[in-house]
Amino acid sequence: MRKLTVAFLLFALLACWSLDARVSSAFPGWPFSSGSSDLQPGTPDWWKKYKKKAVFVPHHGYQVEGFDGYFDADGRSIAAPALKKIKQEKGSGGLLNDVSLNSAFADVKQRVGLGPDQVRARTAFDDGEKLFREEKYGEAAKRFQETISRWPDSQLEQDALFQLAECRFFAKEYPDAVDAYDQLLAKYPNSPHLDRTIVREFDIARFWEKHHAFAPHWPVTPNLIDDKRPLFDTLGRAIKIYENIRLNDPTGPLADDAVMATANSYFLRGRYGDADYHYQLLRNEYPRSEHQYEAHMLGLQCKLHIYQGPDYDGVPLEEAKAIIKQLRMQFAGQLDAEQRDRLAKLGGQITREQAARHMHMGSHFENTGYNRSAKYYYAQVVRENPDGEIAAAARARLEALAEAPDEPEPPLKSIIDMLPENAERNSIAQVPLINKGSDLQVPGLVPGVLRDSEVGVASRTEPVTDEDGPTYQR
Incomplete structure (x- = not known):
């Protein structure tokens, strides 16, 4: 019985070896073949093994000793035949791209005597x-x-x-x-x-x-x-x-x-x-x-027609002001008195539009409780239009907001104050500030209004103002 078992096992091994040899010869890439797939030229494993032995021949490619032909930088045979050559016919397209209707039509014209003829x-x-x-x-x-x-x-x-x-x-x-x-x-x-x-x-x-x-x-x-x-x-x-x-x-x-x-x-x-x-x-x-x-x-x-009012973007006004400046520089010697007067009127109109927009922005921030941002816009109106009627209204608002808090009181502040504060945040709060907002003042105006050079300093600890409202940077 033992002999029969051994004989059967030997027969099975021989059969598997024979089948593996047949599959390997028929399918070189067969993963379970006993032969090594890296012996097939052009495969990644073969190139990995013989890459160091490859010699580059100019105008031909890489050549490996013991193997015919030339190979590219990835080990693929340069002389390998293409599976299918696809040629794009000039002027062809659409769903009938492979039909070559243009060539067929040209052939018909040639047969009936309407083909290319330089003399005719x-x-x-x-x-x-x-x-x-x-x-x-x-x-x-x-x-x-x-x-x-x-x-x-x-x-x-x-x-x-x-x-x-x-x-x-x-x-x-x-x-x-x-x-x-x-x-x-x-x-x-x-x-x-x-x-x-x-x-x-x-x-x-x-x-x-x-x-x-x-x-x-x-x-x-x-x-x-x-x-x-x-x-x-x-x-x-x-x-x-x-x-x-x-x-x-x-x-x-x-x-x-x-x-x-x-x-x-x-x-x-x-x-x-x-x-x-x-x-x-x-x-x-x-x-x-x-x-x-x-x-x-x-x-x-x-630019003046594109600007839609103080509720909208003010970029057209800035661009219009830049055009006026360019006109005065580029055509300084060509403008007559009437044209200069016209430019002056347009410049005044743009300045008034910008002042009205700043007042509108200041009123918006004042109504939402962000008084520091409101004072910034009111002060800008005073700086740019010191003698205008709108400047008087801006000064009045600055005086009214002199003692007002810079920011609105957070919602549920009384409840938040009752909660215990984190020890780390409490220790950080004890660090004295270099400049407090209340100490930044503009000479000649009212306390709490920033100068142009101080706006950037205060914006590191105070709300940064833009047209969509204040955002905080920490």
Whole structure:
């Protein structure tokens, strides 16, 4: 019986060894094979073992003695065949990306005699130019379209695209002309026809903008009669052309004119936020533009329109004040007496708006019990407007708050005082302060009001004030 058991075990071991050998030969990466997987070239374990023996051969890769081929820095075979080669066809896309419809269509055109032909393309182009000089723009456009189809991706196609757009322009088919010009610049952004293209597009945009000003329509009102205008949204298309001019030729002679025209269009329609963005773009990106003064003055008006009152953000007022300062510096020798007087009035208006906002903020903090913050804003009104009527009201409030506590009493303070205090916090409370808030005073005002240089010192132990209310820093 024992012999039979031993024989059976030996037979089982031989069978397992035979199965393991078969699996190892069929599946080199089999994890339970008796052969070591690191002997397979290109695997991470194999590279870990032979990396130190690898020798780099320029222009080929790493070579390991005893193994054929070259390997990359991760031990993978450079000559290994790819599982699948995926080639992106030029111009293909969408759900039918692998069907190669463009190639099939080109093959059909080639079979019926409509494929690329430089001789016929040149002949069609010459005929188109002749018809163009005869002012037969419709027939000329067909010949230029034939040139584009017969000899694509060439200088001849580039010239034909421009001539096609010119035919549409002189035929007063302005939407089609804009599409042709855009097609030219999209395919040939550095075209030698760039300057003339920009001029044509700018003229079309100005025409559409003036037409809308003369006979305005809703953007969704269709245009079914006039070939000179687009089907929908004449003014919107004009603004889009201005934007394309700036993007296609940002350093050209009409780039700043396009930005200024866009800003003025928004300004006249009361869209002061968009107008302010484009005026600022002109001031920053085109410092030598002839529209700099108008961009500053109209941008200043936009800032004043954007400001919505003391309950809202005061940044537009600060930016408006900066524009006035820039105007006085940049155009100091060009401003006449009337313009200086106008700037002075606008500066006074901004100062009054800021003072009213500071008074509103002070009143807000006073009503919430944060008297220290309220006194800060009231004192700021007195400093910036010492002789104004609003300064008298600010001084009155400062006097009324002279003896008022800096902060409101915490809720349930009486109950909190009854609770035992932590020993560590009690010991820290015994440390004397270097400067107490009550000792910080402004000469000439009332006790408890900080000077500008002392606001930062006090803010380390006192509430820091912002427009959303006081927050504490410890």
